Amino acid sequence: MGHSSETTSPRPVGRNVPELPIVLDRAAAASLTSQLAGQLRETMRAGVLSVGERLPSTRALARQLSVSRTVVTEAFQQLYAEGWLEGRHGSGTRVADLPDYAHAAPAPRSPRRRPLSAERPAPLGASAGEMVDLRPGAPWVKGYDEVAWRRAWRLAGEVAPTDRPDPYGMPRLREALAAHLRRTRAVPAAMGDVMVTSGTGNGLDLVAATLLRPGDRVGVEEPGYRTARHIFAARGAEIVPCPVDADGVIVEELPDDLVLLYTTPAHQYPVGGRLPISRRERLLAWARRTGAIVIEDDYDAEFRYDVTPLPALYGLDPAGVVLLGTLSKSLAPDVGVGWVLAAPELLDGLAATRKRLADKTPGPVQAAVAVLLERGDLARHLRRMRLEYARRRAVIVDILGDRVRGDTAGLHVLVELPAAAVRPLVAAAWERGVMLDSTERHHHGPLRVHGLVLGYGSATVNEVRKGCEVVAKLLADR
Numbered sequence: 001m002g003h004s005s006e007t008t009s010p011r012p013v014g015r016n017v018p019e020l021p022i023v024l025d026r027a028a029a030a031s032l033t034s035q036l037a038g039q040l041r042e043t044m045r046a047g048v049l050s051v052g053e054r055l056p057s058t059r060a061l062a063r064q065l066s067v068s069r070t071v072v073t074e075a076f077q078q079l080y081a082e083g084w085l086e087g088r089h090g091s092g093t094r095v096a097d098l099p100d101y102a103h104a105a106p107a108p109r110s111p112r113r114r115p116l117s118a119e120r121p122a123p124l125g126a127s128a129g130e131m132v133d134l135r136p137g138a139p140w141v142k143g144y145d146e147v148a149w150r151r152a153w154r155l156a157g158e159v160a161p162t163d164r165p166d167p168y169g170m171p172r173l174r175e176a177l178a179a180h181l182r183r184t185r186a187v188p189a190a191m192g193d194v195m196v197t198s199g200t201g202n203g204l205d206l207v208a209a210t211l212l213r214p215g216d217r218v219g220v221e222e223p224g225y226r227t228a229r230h231i232f233a234a235r236g237a238e239i240v241p242c243p244v245d246a247d248g249v250i251v252e253e254l255p256d257d258l259v260l261l262y263t264t265p266a267h268q269y270p271v272g273g274r275l276p277i278s279r280r281e282r283l284l285a286w287a288r289r290t291g292a293i294v295i296e297d298d299y300d301a302e303f304r305y306d307v308t309p310l311p312a313l314y315g316l317d318p319a320g321v322v323l324l325g326t327l328s329k330s331l332a333p334d335v336g337v338g339w340v341l342a343a344p345e346l347l348d349g350l351a352a353t354r355k356r357l358a359d360k361t362p363g364p365v366q367a368a369v370a371v372l373l374e375r376g377d378l379a380r381h382l383r384r385m386r387l388e389y390a391r392r393r394a395v396i397v398d399i400l401g402d403r404v405r406g407d408t409a410g411l412h413v414l415v416e417l418p419a420a421a422v423r424p425l426v427a428a429a430w431e432r433g434v435m436l437d438s439t440e441r442h443h444h445g446p447l448r449v450h451g452l453v454l455g456y457g458s459a460t461v462n463e464v465r466k467g468c469e470v471v472a473k474l475l476a477d478r
């Protein structure tokens, strides 16, 4: 990085903190935050800052570099998310004990080998330290019944391995899933309608690989589930953002030339709306008129509070809707089991795709899940988790009041904010030990919905309370 009259001038930072060899260039194309994150990464990689060593406070570093504290906070946040830093800022941010590869010099980049995604996954072993994590996505995995879990695996061990995995899944599990869905989602499902998958992502990819041709236009809710966008785009689709309001996708704004529409009617991700019956009917009428297939992602539909469940869209039109479900929210993402319900010809197409791509869900996992379903263990787990999540959600509503939207179902809520307030609030909360997510990354195009997406799946009731109190205080101080 070249020095210029526009570089920031280092100033002493105090006695007990390392003075870091960092020079920021205000004239450079890269933002000050990404320059700072990059240089901090290099100091850690080079061992100038070693494992366990404490970093200067954001205030001290901002003063040293003559930049705003937000620049430093956002750089720390980034490195925290990548796993380079740990501990809670304020009581001390330290260099994390990273796996060896993170400390090694970066491998030379070959353009032919560059990954398609610019996002870097957090290194394994990254620790959340003392931070309260209110980002959405993860369920409460610690609530499982250990006895039932071990029994399921013991009984799965009695099932002999097979030399020809069934692309539709293990019949016994398909039967158990159909019964589960009839009970919990009022879906008229028989075993023949169900295919076992490795989760929603796998189901989406199979549908995309089976139905899409390059350039096909696929509608995805806006804001919406970005993994769905990534999967369709990876299969050559043109992504068409389809706006949602507080109730869900706006049917009148859907174009007529979509091949598929991805939607989350039970609990819109991330705004939280529950698609009303009248809109469901209009949506299905639109699909019948245009010939589009509706993909219904039922990811967290088992969890609802104070409202009667609305039956899945699929039940209203099994020929025009593909229903995707998963155990990722109701049990744990690493179980890796989900399901697809679709019309018979499409299910056959998906099975053919599976064979073509050598894709499968491991048999022993399917057998263990079948046991959990057959013995009622999953139903009991869901009842317990519903109560557990209801307590956390009540805490959020209690503290944040009528700012909260989308709280009738699922494991996250939306707190709408003025656009300019979002980033500073996320940064200030992080300073106080609370990790928040905003609506930003859920958009494909320009931001339409501004606010926080608060996830309460993986935090304890006390953590949820603490996190929400921090948010409430920051909102009050605005």
Ligand SMILES: Cc1ncc(COP(=O)(O)O)c(C=O)c1O
Pocket: 137, 138, 198, 199, 200, 201, 202, 225, 264, 269, 297, 299, 325, 326, 327, 328, 329, 333, 338
């Ligand atoms: C909208 C949505 N759908 C589905 C899933 C689960 O996907 P998978 O079953 O691939 O783990 C998630 C997980 O975060 C999600 O947010």
